Structures are given as C-alpha cells and as structure tokens.
Amino acid sequence: MTLDARVVVRRGPLTVDVVLQVADGEVLAVLGPNGAGKSTALRVLAGLLPPDAGRVAVDGRTWDDVAGRVHLPTHRRPLGMVFQDHLLFPHLSVLENVAFGPRTRGASRAAARAAAAGWIERVGLAGLGDRRPGQLSGGQAQRAALARALVGDPALLLLDEPLSALDARTRLAVRAELRRHLADFGGSTVLVTHDPVDAMALADRVLVVEDGVVVQAGTPADVARRPRTDYVARLVGLSLLPGVGEGTAVYLDGGGTVAVAEPAAGPVLVAIRPESVALYPSRPGGSPRNAWPATVAGATPHGSTVRVELDGPVPLLADVTATAFAELGLAPGSPVWAVVKASEVAVYAR
Amino acid sequence: MRRRLAAVLVTVALGTAACGSSEDDAGAGPGGSADAGLTGTLTVFAAASLTDVFTGLGRQLEEENPELTVRFNFAGSSALATQLTQGAPADVFASANPAQMAVVTDAGLAEGGPTVFTANVLQIAVPAGNPAGITGLADFGREELALAVCAPDVPCGAASEDVFAAAGVTPRPDTQEEDVRAALTKVELGEVDAALVYATDVTAAGDAVEGVSFPEAEDAVNDYPLVTLGAAPNAEAAEAFVDLVLSGEGQQALEDAGFRAP
Amino acid sequence: MRRARTPAPLLVPAALAVTFLVLPLAGLLVRTPWSQLGTLLTAPGVGQALRLSLVSATVATLVSVVLGVPLAWVLARSRARGRTVLRALVTVPLVLPPVVGGVALFLVLGRQGIVGRWLAEATGITIPFTTTAVVIAETFVAMPFLVISVEGALRAADARFEDAAATLGADRWTTFRRVTLPLVAPGVAAGAVLCWARALGEFGATITFAGNFPGTTQTMPLAVYLALQRDPQAAIVLSLVLLLVSVATLLLLRDRWLGRSGAAA
Numbered sequence: 001m002t003l004d005a006r007v008v009v010r011r012g013p014l015t016v017d018v019v020l021q022v023a024d025g026e027v028l029a030v031l032g033p034n035g036a037g038k039s040t041a042l043r044v045l046a047g048l049l050p051p052d053a054g055r056v057a058v059d060g061r062t063w064d065d066v067a068g069r070v071h072l073p074t075h076r077r078p079l080g081m082v083f084q085d086h087l088l089f090p091h092l093s094v095l096e097n098v099a100f101g102p103r104t105r106g107a108s109r110a111a112a113r114a115a116a117a118g119w120i121e122r123v124g125l126a127g128l129g130d131r132r133p134g135q136l137s138g139g140q141a142q143r144a145a146l147a148r149a150l151v152g153d154p155a156l157l158l159l160d161e162p163l164s165a166l167d168a169r170t171r172l173a174v175r176a177e178l179r180r181h182l183a184d185f186g187g188s189t190v191l192v193t194h195d196p197v198d199a200m201a202l203a204d205r206v207l208v209v210e211d212g213v214v215v216q217a218g219t220p221a222d223v224a225r226r227p228r229t230d231y232v233a234r235l236v237g238l239s240l241l242p243g244v245g246e247g248t249a250v251y252l253d254g255g256g257t258v259a260v261a262e263p264a265a266g267p268v269l270v271a272i273r274p275e276s277v278a279l280y281p282s283r284p285g286g287s288p289r290n291a292w293p294a295t296v297a298g299a300t301p302h303g304s305t306v307r308v309e310l311d312g313p314v315p316l317l318a319d320v321t322a323t324a325f326a327e328l329g330l331a332p333g334s335p336v337w338a339v340v341k342a343s344e345v346a347v348y349a350r
Numbered sequence: 351m352r353r354r355l356a357a358v359l360v361t362v363a364l365g366t367a368a369c370g371s372s373e374d375d376a377g378a379g380p381g382g383s384a385d386a387g388l389t390g391t392l393t394v395f396a397a398a399s400l401t402d403v404f405t406g407l408g409r410q411l412e413e414e415n416p417e418l419t420v421r422f423n424f425a426g427s428s429a430l431a432t433q434l435t436q437g438a439p440a441d442v443f444a445s446a447n448p449a450q451m452a453v454v455t456d457a458g459l460a461e462g463g464p465t466v467f468t469a470n471v472l473q474i475a476v477p478a479g480n481p482a483g484i485t486g487l488a489d490f491g492r493e494e495l496a497l498a499v500c501a502p503d504v505p506c507g508a509a510s511e512d513v514f515a516a517a518g519v520t521p522r523p524d525t526q527e528e529d530v531r532a533a534l535t536k537v538e539l540g541e542v543d544a545a546l547v548y549a550t551d552v553t554a555a556g557d558a559v560e561g562v563s564f565p566e567a568e569d570a571v572n573d574y575p576l577v578t579l580g581a582a583p584n585a586e587a588a589e590a591f592v593d594l595v596l597s598g599e600g601q602q603a604l605e606d607a608g609f610r611a612p
Numbered sequence: 613m614r615r616a617r618t619p620a621p622l623l624v625p626a627a628l629a630v631t632f633l634v635l636p637l638a639g640l641l642v643r644t645p646w647s648q649l650g651t652l653l654t655a656p657g658v659g660q661a662l663r664l665s666l667v668s669a670t671v672a673t674l675v676s677v678v679l680g681v682p683l684a685w686v687l688a689r690s691r692a693r694g695r696t697v698l699r700a701l702v703t704v705p706l707v708l709p710p711v712v713g714g715v716a717l718f719l720v721l722g723r724q725g726i727v728g729r730w731l732a733e734a735t736g737i738t739i740p741f742t743t744t745a746v747v748i749a750e751t752f753v754a755m756p757f758l759v760i761s762v763e764g765a766l767r768a769a770d771a772r773f774e775d776a777a778a779t780l781g782a783d784r785w786t787t788f789r790r791v792t793l794p795l796v797a798p799g800v801a802a803g804a805v806l807c808w809a810r811a812l813g814e815f816g817a818t819i820t821f822a823g824n825f826p827g828t829t830q831t832m833p834l835a836v837y838l839a840l841q842r843d844p845q846a847a848i849v850l851s852l853v854l855l856l857v858s859v860a861t862l863l864l865l866r867d868r869w870l871g872r873s874g875a876a877a
Contacts (some may be wrong), residue, residue, distance in 0.1 A: 048775050074778035075786075081779040087772055091794040100790070101780035148780065158779075428841055496723070496741065501824060524741035525823025526830075528837055532819065535715065541740050542725040607871040 003028075003156055003188040007044045008053035016040050016212040017054075022188035022205075026322060028243075029191045029203030031235065037212040040193040046081055047074035058155050058188070059314050068105055075104070077156070077302075080149030084161040086141040090135035094120060094144050095129035100150045107130045119147035124177070139170035146181060157182075159191040174201075175201060176349045196236045200224070201269060201348065208232050224317055225309045226300050233302045237274040238318050242350065244268065249349065256313030261291035269348040274307060276344035277318035281328055282336040290340045292316075296330050310338055380568045389417035392587035393439065395430045397446035397574070399470065399530070399550050404444070407594055411565065411587075418587055420524060426529065427505065434459055434579070441588035444576035444595075446470070447505045451575040461582065464575035468609040471571055472475040473538045474562040482543035489544060490521040498533045498545035501525075501526035508570045509570040511544045516569035521546075521580050522579055534559060547570070553608030571611060637855070644852055645845045652849040657826050657835065661852060665832040668743065668860075672750035673758075676807045681800060685788065687759070688766035699763075706756045713752055714820025716837040721821075722749065745822035746829050750811035757810050758803035765799020766792070781862035805862060812858055 003022040004246045008015070016037035030038045043049040044254065045056060047063065048208035050071055056064035058079075080101070088097045098116035120129050123143040133141055142162060142284065149157060162178065163171045179202055182189055193199055199206050200220045208216040208223065208231075216228045220236070227233035243252040245264030251257055258270050271312045283291060301307075307327040308318045316338055320328075356412045392411070396404050408420035423430065423440070434443060435457045443460075444467070445451040451464050476484045482495055490497055499521055500507035507526065514521050524542065527533035533545040537550035538558040552561035576595065578588045594600050601611060619628070645652070652658075686692070687699050705713055721728040723738045732738050739745050773795060777787040793800070813832040822829040823839070832854045839847040 043775075048778065073783070074775075075781050075783045077779075079779060081776070083772065083776060085775040087770075089773060089776070089791055089794075091797075100777070100782070104777075104781040104783075106789075152781070157738075158725055185774055388636050424840070432844075464679075498739070498823065501838050503838040524824050526838075527818055528824060528834070528841075535820065536823070539715065539722060541718055541722045578738070594827075 002058075002059050003045075003190065005045060005056040006054040007041045007051050008066075009039055009040055009044055009049060009051045014040075014212050016209075016211075018207065018209060018214050019191060020045070020207070020231065022190060024188060025186055026205065027191060028201045029193060029206045030209055031193060031199040031206055032209035034194055035200040036209045038209050039160055041209075042158050042190060042192045045156065046079060046158055049071060052133075064248065067173035078152070078154050079156040079158060080152060081158040082160065082162045083146050083163045084091070086133070086143055086145040088136075088144055088148070089132050090133055092132075092286075093129060094131050094133065094136065097133065097144060097208040098148045098151050102243050105152060115151055116147070119151045120144070123147045123181070130308075135300050136253060137170070138166050139174050142166060142174055142178065147176065150181065150185065153187075155187045157185060157187055159189065159280045161193055162191070164193070166274065172348050178202060179350060184262055184276075184335065196238055197240075197348070200236065200238055200240045200271075201350070202231065206236065208235065211316065214233075225298065226309070227302055227307060229302070233305075233307060233319075237319065239272045239274070241270045241272070241314065242267070243270055245347065248342070252314060254313065254315065256292060257313040258314065258345060260345045260347050261343045262347060263348045264349075267350045269350045270296075271346040271348060272316060272340055272344065274319040276319040276340055277316055278339045279308065279318055279320055279324070279328060279330070280339060283337050284339055289342050290345070292338050294336055294338050296332050296336060297332045298332060299325065299330065301330060310336070312338075314338070316340075354450045366469045367384070370557050378401045387417055387566060388415040388584075388590055389420045390584050390587065391419045391586050392441050393421045393423070394589060394591060395438070395440045396424055396442075396444040396576075397427045399446055399548065399554075400424065400444055400574075402554060403600075403603050403609070403611075404595075406603055407591070410599075411591060411594055415587075415590075420587075420591070428453075439581065439583060440498065440579055441584050442576060442578055442591055443584040446572070446574055448573055448575055449505070450460070452550045452576065452581075454576065459579055459581065460577040461580040461585070462578065464577040465592070465596070466573045467602045468601070469571050469608055469612045470545055470548045470574065471567040472506070472513055472564075473552050473554045473567065474560050474564060475485065475534060475535055475545045475547045475555065476543065476562055477499055477540045478558050478560055480560055480562070481540070484544045484562050485547075486562070487517045487519050487566050490514070490546065491500050491519050491522070493522050495543040496541065497521070497523045498525050498527050498536050498542045499523040500530060500533060500546065501528055504529060505572065506530050506548060509572055512570040513546075513564075513566045516603060517564075517566040548608075549610075550608035620787055634751075640848055640852060640855075643845075643848055647740070647850065649849060652846050657830070657848070658850065660827050660849075661830050661832045661835040662857065664743070664746070664827070664830065664858070665854065666813055668746045668750055668831060669808050669814075670745045672754055672811040673804050673808040675747065675751045676755040676758045676811075677800065677804055678805075680755045680803070681793075682764055684759045684762035685792070688763045689771075689803065702759055703756050705753050710814065710816025710818075712805035714749060714817040717745075717749060717752060717817065717821040717868065718770060726804075730875075735780045740821060741825065741829060742828045743822075743828050746818055746831060749817040749821045750814045751815050754807040754816050758807040759802075761806060762796060762799050765796040765803075768799075781868050782824075799863075805865065809862070811839040812854070850856055 003020060005020045008017045014037055018041050025266050032038050044051045051064055051066055053066045062070050063077055066085050095116050099112040099121055102112035102115050123144055123146055125140060163175055180204060188261045191202055199232060203220055206220050206223050207214050210231055216223055220272055224236045241252050243250040245268045247263050248260050248262060249257055250260055250268055250270050292312055292314040294310035296308055297311045298309040299306050304322055305319045306322055308320060310318060320339060404422060412418055412420050427445045428448055431453040432456050443454055454460055474484055499510050502511055503509060530547045533547055533552055534555050537540045537545045552559055578592060582588045591598045605607040687695060719725050721739045723732045728739060773791050774787050777791045813833055818831060819834055824830050824834045836847050837851045839850055
C-alpha cells in the first residue's frame with residue numbers, strides 16, 4: 001500500500017471525508033459530480049490545502065498528520081500533478097517546463113534537460129521542446145503537462161480532471177495515451193474526474209464521491225454491475241469492451257462481434273450504455289445487427305429499474321423496468337437475447 | 351487728483367449701468383457713495399507676506415461698510431502679476447517688490463503711479479533658543495552649520511545676495527529655498543541653524559523661531575508698492591482701502607507685523 | 613486578433629481626454645522661445661539639473677523595485693491580518709501633499725528626527741540637503757505607484773501557477789523567482805515606469821526634505837519652478853527638456869520591456 005490516506009477537510013458547508021488507499025502501480029479514480037469535493041481531496045494529497053483532520057502517508061512516510069501536527073509542504077512531496085488546464089508556465093518553453101521539476105529537485109541543468117527531452121519524446125512531442133505553451137494545441141499542452149508531472153518519477157501521481165478541458169476528438173487520443181503511460185507508471189495514481197468514461201477506461205479501482213463522502217468503491221466493473229445508488233447507476237452503467245476494429249465491426253477480445261455505426265480500426269474500446277440494451281426472451285425478428293445470446297448473471301434493482309448483468313460472448317449491463325423484468329421472468333441463469341442498435345454503440349481508441 | 355479720477359470712474363460705471371450693462375454687479379451700484387457707505391465687492395491682490403495685516407484691515411473696512419465684501423487673493427507677487435496681465439479682474443494690487451509692480455504698470459494696467467506703503471528688511475531666523483549661537487551675517491560663511499537662504503531667483507534671494515555682497519560674506523548655504531515659508535519650515539523643525547528671511551516672516555512664524563537683526567540689512571530694504579488698477583470694478587472701495595493702508599491705523603498694523611515705515 | 617472598432621460613446625470622451633491632456637503640452641510648445649533655445653539650454657546648471665534628475669529618479673526606481681515588489685507580494689498573497697490597514701498606510705504618500713511628505717521625512721530622518729538624530733550622533737551623517745535625501749524623497753512619493761501596480765498584477769495573475777510550481781518541488785522563494793516574477797513582469801515594468809515618471813517630476817517632498825542646491829539637490833522640477841520666478845521663458849524651455857527626455861526614455865524602454873511582454877500577453 002503506497003498511498004494510505006484519510007482526508008477530512010471542511011469547505012464552507014461541505015465536509016469532505018474520504019479514505020484513499022492506492023497500491024504501487026494502481027490507478028484509483030475518484031469519480032463524482034462537480035462540487036463533490038474530489039479536487040479538494042486531491043489538493044490535500046498534494047499538500048496545497050491543509051486537512052482539518054486525518055492523515056496522509058506515502059510509502060510509509062507521513063505527509064500529513066493533523067493529530068501529530070505533521071505537514072510536509074508541497075514542494076517536499078515527491079509527487080507529480082496534472083491540472084485540468086495544464087498550467088504550463090507561459091514564460092518558459094516546453095522543454096524548460098518539463099525540466100523545471102528536476103532542476104528544483106537538484107538535478108544539474110544538463111541532466112534536467114536530458115530527462116525532459118526524453119519525456120517530451122515519450123509523450124509524442126519530439127521537436128516541440130522549443131515552443132512556448134501558447135503555441136501548443138490543447139492536446140499537446142496536456143501531453144506536455146503529463147511529461148512535466150512524470151519526469152521526476154514521482155511516488156504519487158495526481159491527475160485533476162486531466163481530460164475535461166479537451167475537445168471530444170482530442171480527448172479520445174489523449175485518453176488512450178494516458179492509459180499507456182499509466183500502465184508503465186510504477187507509483188500510485190489518483191485520478192479525479194467527473195467523466196465515468198475516464199474512470200472506467202483508466203482506473204483499476206473507482207471511488208464514487210457524492211457530497212464529500214464515498215458512496216461506493218470497487219473495480220469499475222463491480223461498481224457498474226452493482227450500483228449502490230441511483231446516482232452511481234446513472235453515472236457508471238457503461239459496459240466497456242476491448243476489441244479490434246475492422247470497418248463497422250469490432251471483434252471483441254472476449255470473442256463476440258459488435259456492429260458499430262462509425263468505421264473503426266485497430267485496438268478500441270466499445271462502450272454501451274445499459275439503457276440502450278433491450279432484452280428479449282428469444283431471438284427477435286427483423287435481423288437486428290447486434291443481437292447476442294446471454295445468460296442472466298445477476299440483477300440489482302435501483303429506483304424503478306433493474307440493472308441486469310449478462311454473461312455471454314458480449315458481456316453487458318442492461319437496465320430494464322421492474323415490470324419488464326417481471327414479465328420476462330428473469331432470474332439468475334435465465335437465457336435471454338440482448339439487442340443494441342449500432343448507432344447506440346460508442347467506440348474509443350485505446 | 352486721485353479722488354477726481356475715482357469720481358470719473360464712478361460716473362462711467364453709473365453711466366454704463368444706466369445703459370443696462372450688468373457690469374455694475376461687482377462694482378459700485380447705484381447710490382454707492384462714500385457718505386452712504388461702500389457697497390459691492392472689493393478685490394485685492396496682495397503679496398502673501400501681507401496676509402495677516404491686510405485680512406485685518408479688510409475686515410475693518412467691511413465693518414465700517416456693511417454693504418461691502420472684501421475678497422483677497424494672496425500669493426507670490428510674480429504669480430499675482432502674471433494673473434493680472436492675463437486679465438484677472440481686481441481693484442488693488444499690493445506687491446512685495448517694485449519689480450513685479452513694474453510688470454503690472456508697464457502693461458498699462460495701473461491707474462496712476464504706485465505708492466510705496468511699507469518696507470521689509472532681512473533678518474536671520476534661528477530656531478527658538480538659537481542653539482547654534484548665530485550672531486550675525488558672518489555666520490552664513492560657516493561650513494559646519496546647516497544654513498538656508500532664498501534662491502537667487504526669488505525676491506528674498508536677490509535681496510540676500512545684496513546684503514552678502516555689502517557685508518563681504520561668502521555664504522555657504524546647504525539649500526536655496528524657493529520661498530520664505532519653505533525656509534522657515536526648516537528653521538521651525540530645527541533642520542537648519544539659520545535662514546535669511548524677512549523680518550515680517552520671523553514675526554509671523556511665532557515662538558518656534560527667533561529673529562537676529564544685523565546692520566547690513568539696511569543695504570537691502572525692500573519696498574512694498576500698491577496701486578489701484580485701471581479696470582477696477584469697484585474703484586471707490588479700492589480708494590478707501592488704499593487710504594486705510596496709508597492711514598496711521600494701517601501703518602501701525604504693518605509695524606506690529608514686523609514691517610517698517612517706508 | 614480582430615481590431616475592435618471604437619464605439620461612439622467611448623470615442624467622444626476619449627477624444628476629449630486626449631485634447632485635455634495634449635492641449636497644455638501644445639501650449640508649452642507654442643510658447644517656447646525657439647530662438648533663445650540654444651542660449652537657455654546651454655545655461656550653466658541645466659545639464660547638471662537634468663543629470664541629477666535622471667540619476668536620482670533611476671536610483672529611486674531601483675530602490676522602489678527592490679523594496680516595493682516584495683511589499684506588493686505581501687499585500688497580494690499573504691493572509692496576514694491587518695493587510696487592509698497596511699495597504700491603506702502604503703498608499704498614504706499618494707494622497708499626502710508632497711510638501712507634507714517632506715516634513716514627515718524630516719521628522720524621521722532629519723537631524724532632529726527620530727532616526728536621523730540617532731544617525732547623526734552615531735555616525736555624524738546627516739541626510740537632509742544631500743543627493744541621498746533627493747532619492748529618499750522621490751522613493752517615498754513614487755514607490756506606492758509601483759506597489760499598487762505590481763499588487764494589481766499579482767492579484768490578476770493565476771495563483772495556480774504557483775501551486776503547479778510547488779508540485780514540481782519549488783519552494784516559495786524559487787516559485788517567486790522563477791514563476792511569479794516572470795508572470796507579473798509586465799506589471800512590474802509598468803509600475804517601474806510609473807514610479808520613474810513620478811520620481812522624475814517630484815517637486816514638493818524633494819524641495820522640502822532635500823532642499824535646493826545646484827549640483828547636489830536641484831533637480832529639473834526645482835530648476836523649472838525657480839526659473840518660473842525669474843524668467844518664465846526659461847522655465848518653459850526647461851520643462852520641455854524634461855518632457856522630451858522622459859518621453860524618449862519611456863519610448864526606448866517600451867520597445868525593450870513592454871513590447872516583449874505585450875507579445876507574450
């Protein structure tokens with residue numbers, strides 16, 4: 001366990017009280033609506049905000065301990081942080097931005113620049129080191145910010161809505177790259193986001209925070225399958241299935257095939273929202289392009305709907321009304337056909 | 351002679367008033383005569399050093415003539431001369447030196463020639479108690495003292511140069527002040543050991559400043575001329591004010607303030 | 613960048629403002645005795661006063677930057693209580709009549725002053741009536757201009773850049789040097805220019821605290837004022853010289869400082 005923290009901090013009427021535990025190499029997503037206190041918690045981990053109570057320890061070293069009156073200032077914490085709008089220093093070149101951390105942490109000028117140049121290349125910005133941040137596109141700037149955060153090989157990586165300032169297209173590309181870099185990163189990562197796709201695509205575990213408290217925790221799949229509140233159900237129902245795109249078909253790594261509206265190529269993630277999945281007792285007529293046989297693996301009611309977990313070549317989550325659930329006579333183990341329109345399927349590069 | 355001229359002016363003023371001009375507002379209105387008391391507004395431009403004395407005399411004139419308002423514009427003589435030549439309306443101009451009076455008379459603004467009504471001589475101002483033991487003008491040659499004189503560009507500075515020349519003293523001032531007031535401030539604060547200013551300034555400065563007189567002052571007696579202005583809107587009141595200044599009463603007030611008879 | 617067309621309701625007052633500001637200048641130019649220009653300019657003391665003005669205003673500006681930028685930081689960033697009171701106190705020299713400021717300096721640094729008396733007793737040094745006094749008087753009057761404009765720049769600057777620097781291992785001092793200061797450089801430059809201009813034109817506090825003596829304390833504004841007592845034409849010429857030198861300096865600096873920061877902004 002490298003990050004072991006309980007953060008209690010009061011912000012006006014809101015009291016944030018969350019426990020964050022992240023192992024080496026693990027990515028924890030803190031997911032929640034705006035104003036839930038996610039970023040506040042992240043700022044406490046960074047040391048930018050003193051907690052009102054609790055304790056933050058990384059690799060066994062105490063960074064914050066309110067009872068013990070310990071507060072390690074931000075600049076002495078071996079961490080890297082990526083902000084929503086990159087916050088690259090406008091008066092420095094990209095190379096100088098990335099070399100900033102190694103320099104302040106004592107590296108020689110040459111060593112800092114060499115390390116920075118290496119990371120600039122790794123994030124795909126080779127040749128842009130001399131540019132000013134103002135001359136970069138949004139995606140390039142966020143890549144540079146990631147390089148700046150990772151260059152020192154920090155023990156803890158903090159990502160504060162790293163993709164939300166990007167336009168949809170750039171976001172897909174940067175998300176896929178981020179996923180790769182996170183897989184290579186040996187330290188603990190805490191990702192704060194209000195976008196469930198970020199959480200599902202990037203995180204090993206998800207913490208759903210609402211009004212300052214954790215309402216659910218688990219793997220993305222767990223949380224999606226068994227949402228504990230309406231809010232979580234709405235937020236994290238998405239089924240994400242890895243596969244390889246070929247034209248308008250995606251061959252899933254798990255064996256099934258999904259027809260999609262937009263042509264896709266190479267490794268992708270297929271995303272299907274549970275409310276777009278329809279269930280039938282037998283194969284429906286009219287030969288829909290996406291109709292898969294499945295078995296009911298579990299069912300969780302929330303509100304007036306029931307979230308049904310389906311096993312099969314295409315594992316899915318489906319939201320059906322309680323009435324439909326009863327009429328279909330579904331129970332764990334029941335065979336069922338799942339149907340989804342190709343236009344309801346989203347595809348992300350991975 | 352002067353009275354006759356004034357009477358002519360009044361007649362002219364009355365004449366224009368009869369023609370429907372509104373210029374009589376500030377001047378002697380209909381019925382305004384010495385017997386019935388002065389009326390309207392009298393505007394006096396006077397050197398700043400006359401502030402106390404003239405304010406008192408003006409108030410006295412107002413008490414004797416309840417219908418009359420006396421307004422003063424006290425400033426440096428050169429500033430006043432500039433204002434007058436630029437067309438500022440006034441009845442009387444009292445200058446602290448003949449040079450600035452000449453500016454006004456040369457511009458043809460005066461009614462008749464100026465009258466020297468008082469004079470001022472230089473005096474050494476020292477902080478109360480005279481800590482540096484200043485005794486005379488020769489002390490202004492002492493390097494180790496902090497000394498202020500007036501800048502040669504301003505009247506008291508020009509006068510100072512004259513007395514130094516007459517006394518054969520080479521002054522070693524630390525500062526050449528732009529006016530007497532600035533020099534006196536430094537004496538009051540004890541930041542200079544002595545400043546060469548006018549006797550009236552020493553009198554006006556109060557207890558924080560003492561005066562040391564010196565014989566060479568007689569070499570640079572500064573005359574104060576005053577004049578009634580040709581375009582005087584209230585010539586009758588102007589005449590009355592000039593008479594008051596020249597009267598025994600006026601001269602006594604000037605003497606009390608440190609001025610001396612011309 | 614699109615060039616905005618000025619709306620009419622702004623254009624008229626703006627034109628009035630220009631007229632109001634420029635006409636007195638035109639008046640000076642019209643009244644300049646061009647034929648006597650050479651004689652008046654080469655008169656002894658003019659070069660001396662000009663040099664003293666430039667040197668003392670520049671030193672006063674340097675002192676203001678060295679002391680004023682940190683003060684602006686404290687006002688903009690520190691959470692210390694009494695900051696509002698501090699800010700009000702700092703801006704006092706702006707509203708204080710300069711002559712009163714000069715007297716106040718006497719009360720502290722004069723040979724009878726709180727500090728000055730001690731200084732004179734301990735070292736024999738007295739400050740009034742020296743070039744140092746000119747610099748002190750100018751700094752006293754001009755520094756608030758720098759402090760206010762730098763504080764404004766600091767408040768407008770995104771403090772999250774400082775957070776970012778901290779997460780990159782920079783302590784507060786490094787952050788200030790390498791991030792905050794470069795970010796507010798245009799504000800510092802603008803403040804320094806204002807400060808320099810104010811110091812260059814300083815009259816009241818200087819003539820009170822430093823006095824007037826050619827070569828040591830007589831700056832151009834003092835020379836102008838005194839010339840006005842004797843020879844208004846000479847005063848006009850001297851004002852013109854001061855004006856031209858300051859405008860030329862500001863234009864030169866604009867290319868070097870403001871030009872670059874303008875491009876970055």
